Amino acid sequence: MAGTRHYLRPAALHAGAEAERLTAAGRARPILGGGWACSLFEALRWPTDGPLESVWVDAGEIAARDDPLLAHLTAPRPAPFDRPRLMGILNVTPDSFSDGGQHQGADAAVAHGLRLVAAGADIVDVGGESTRPGAVEVPAEEELRRVLPVVQRLAGQGATVSIDTRKASVMRAAVAAGAQIINDVSGLAHDPASLEVAASCNAFVVLMHMQGTPATMNVAPRYERCALEVFDHLAGRIEACTAAGIARTRLIVDPGLCFGKHEPENLDILRNLALFHGLGVPVLLGASRKGWTAALETGWRAGERLPSTLAATLWGLNQGIQLFRVHDVAEHRQLLTAWEALAGLAPEKNDRTGEAE
Template sequence: MTLIQRKPALTRGLLRSGNRIYLLPRDIVTGEAARAGIASGTARPLAGGASAYHALDLIVRTDDGIQVVRTSLAALDSLDLPDIETRLERLGAKRALIDDAGLPMLMGIVNATPDSFSDGGQHADAESAIAHGLRLSQEGATILDIGGESTRPGADPVSIGEEIRRTEPVVRALAGAGHSVSIDSRNAPVMAAALDAGAAWVNDVSGLTHDSAASALVAERGCPVVLMHMRADPKTMQLEPSYQCAPLDVYDELEERVAAAVAAGIARDRIVIDPGFGFAKSTTHNLEVTSWLALFHGLGCPVLFGASRKSSIGQMSRGEPVGERLPGSLALGLAAAARGAQILRVHDVGETMQALAVQRALDAVDQ
């Protein structure tokens, strides 16, 4: 990360034209503490859900680096920040796709592939993929995310026909059984086949940049879409990724993707953003983005977080192989939930549900 300076106060000079200003919610609380803080005026709602925040980090990017000032909500009026009411409304507004239950929705991963990084080959035939999706739904998955092309680092693309062959029967069976299904694809023909088979969501790791027909398709169908942050493509994305400041750079690039999607006719309330943990990012970048995850609520869209079983977990720990990364996956999921993430994309649905339930119980006692 580039040079970050923490300042006791925000000087007027930092607000000059050309400097980018970001709002990072701090002192986030949930449940009764959130409701009490909002009622008393000492906290503001975060993304319209069960969380609220008591303070903000004002982050200013200048030519010389990044300056961060912690401020209470009461002090905001005296700072004369540009568009502050619009910014605060975007941070706090209810997200159309999200309920107010207090726990993140879980998106269960169903990889109908022979080569995905974690479970490649385990559910490669339609029958086993369908059975796996049904198990994840029973364990608590709200959305089942069906993928037919591995996007692990270094992965080669597969043909459109093969991707459809892998995913379409799985989507049709699970959607036909009444489950909410997402198609995990970068390719418009695959998206179209899945939507025709009953899929309700599109999840595009390229943020609708890979296939020029994808934006128009999603706009025409009116379905929710997940725009994930990634640079380059899965084959090359991990070749020395570089950022001036990973959270702010990812924020800026996602802001551009949201604007492009809206310009293409996709309703803003149909858009979910995903900062792309593990995609074109080093372990350090992943940690920085996760630490500042609440920043992304400023885009006014639900935040999806997907770190399940990824290699950075082993790199942060003892080099554990993919099958031994459940504890780290749960730790990252809880961290994301504490920062207001509304959707967690996970392999281990039942275990994640349990961890979230225990954390919620602890939070209730603390409050």
């Protein structure tokens, strides 16, 4: 890290009706293009050879600071990520950490994908290679065999499909088959051809942070200040993408819980989620069934972590996160609908308020 890096973290966020009232009273500054406001910011300076410095700034003072990150915080997020969305997980793999082997074969995978949509998923994320800690890489030909018919059939039935892959050849084929989102745990850094493939299409791109590779990432990860270092890495990947011709409006970031991170690092990221709004793009949270609170989870197997996952999602909603990658879609749809009602956010016209109780 060269020089002094600057960060701006929204520390007191307000949604919906409360955001409108505080903004009208001059007590908060609108952020994320509207629907949200912030009444207190933490301005951070991290010199190369010095301690981290922190200053608290209220809504009235923030404009006078002429902080370039404020433009990223206040800019609108592109539709459909201008409000929270659910990305349902569909692993067509034998060895994923939670649901490996449950949806192998195109028929079983497509059926589960349609169940996710029926339960309330806005997006179905199809993956054919496990990236759990210790996982080995799957040949592109095998990954394509697993995912391509699933992507094609789900997209053909109207589902919004994301392809979870690190390989340019899989990205290219999946987008041609109907995928509208590329979700890469390496942030388009694993395959040298990925930037070119992403630049040549109109798909949204999820850039995730990972320290190392799935085979080695959790052996001995090292950070000085994890959330800030992840922010810097993702800022660098955004720069690489825009330099390659990928519009910033097509980018989404994911701080990568548990990917090269142990419990202290995961908690640091979660406690500072709002920091990532300073990147100026939608933020994805992938906490579902992960052991991000490992020291607390004695005996909590992956399939038993729904309560802790819902806690992370609720925390993320209160931090303004726009996209949640989850296994248990129905439970998260109920949580999201209830949260929007409490926040005073207007329901979408195609919501489920007309369903019988």
